[in-house]
Amino acid sequence: MKKAGHEPVLKNSRWCLLKRKENLAEKQEIKLKEILRYNLKTIRAYLLKEDFNGFWEYVSPAWAEKFLDRWCIRVMRSQIEPMKKVAKTIRAHKPLILNWFKAKKAFSSGIVEGLNNKAKVTTRNSYGFRTYRGTEIALYHALGNLPAPPMTHRFY
Known part of the structure; x- marks a missing residue:
């Protein structure tokens, strides 16, 4: 972006993208709002990551599985290779992940x-x-x- 004459938007924004929204400092919230205006792969990956947090709110294993399938399909269409790798790993371990819901969230690893x-x-x-x-x-x-x-x- 800098070579193309654009302002380096992603500079000093690592923790804005890695932290949960509720844990952001005031400056980081402002920086995140500024970054979200751009349609960069990094931002699309961030939005997919944030969307996945909804997975843990499900109670039913069937609904959790549907969410997981839809999320993986969206990630595979996103053309973001590292996220595709995550989706493939999740698909490979889907039965094990869904065991957490089948155990009624009662057991910890x-x-x-x-x-x-x-x-x-x-x-x-x-x-x-x-x-x-x-x-x-x-x-x-x-x-x-x-x-x-x-x-x-x-x-x-």
């Missing part, structure tokens, strides 16, 4: 993430073990909260 982190830490700590069986036993003890066998020496 935090428990699973915690177990995955504990498994990674245990695996990282067991790099010195000579066999995989030793790592497997360490994982059983860490994840199953099994008691540690009595040892003659403690090394900590």
Whole structure:
């Protein structure tokens, strides 16, 4: 835009586009209103992102699925390659995403993430073990909260 003689509109506007509208500072709100006047790919991508926030308001898995399908179709027609990549990923994982609605929003993936982190830490700590069986036993003890066998020496 600068080479074409236009004012560099997108300069210093990164956080205006990444933040949620309710979290914008007053200056950022003004900047966002100014930017939204232009028909740039960046602005179209921003509007698609903002539109997707409505997805989390649905209660019914069927309506959520319809919204997801319509949103993905609009993104695929938008000619914005990074957004198309997001839409393809969402389509590939659609059944897993919709499970959240089927579970009535009652379950969080935090428990699973915690177990995955504990498994990674245990695996990282067991790099010195000579066999995989030793790592497997360490994982059983860490994840199953099994008691540690009595040892003659403690090394900590």
